[in-house]
Amino acid sequence: MKAKNAETPDSSSAAEIFKWVVTFALLAAAVVGNHLYSDMSVVIRAAGVIVLIAAALGVAALTVKGKAAISFAQESRMEIRKVVWPSRQETMQTTLIVLAVSVVMALVLWGIDGIMVRLVAFATGI
Template sequence: MKANNAETPESSSAVDTIKWIVVFVLLAAAVVGNYLYGDMSVAIRAAGVVVVIAAALGVAATTSKGKVAISFAREARMEIRKVVWPTRQETMQTTLIVLAVSIVMALALWGIDGIMVRLVSFATGV
């Protein structure tokens, strides 16, 4: 937590609890409203559900766990920017190598399986 936080942990926790209750009530309202207004146009119901879910996410983002989640998402986005993605040629070469090795292994296992079946049938006389 930040040192200049004016709220006490108890009041922050109580406010967060109320906010989470509001979030769950909004989500339940989206589900129930979608069910109750089933005779309305799908586009109108979808728009209503999207608006209610956006409101729920907005409320959730103001909680302490919501702020941590947003911070994590920002950091993950920065890390993704640091990734060096393979070129098209590297991707194609790697894909072909994996495909070739998979085919060779499949043929080898098929051959071993055939040999084992013949050995077992020879040993059992079936």
């Protein structure tokens, strides 16, 4: 059974909707305020927009989807720490191998194309 959600569905969904409305209202205020106060200094407007976006992100982080996104980001960061990154030498060797194979394949395809053009020209009498 799912006893995890102890709140009533109506109150939690209403609260979630309210949080998302506040989030989008803050983002809209950032856009509209930036437009309305276009005669003010760019630094002041940028600071206002940054503050409103930070507030919108803060409110969004309180929602269920926001908490899930934060949890996902934290788990992703932990997984990235587990990755064994190649050394500079391994990266250079792999890059050179890829370049060499690309050049060889380009030459092979160029040769096949030349042969096919000659065969079609021979077959059609051009």
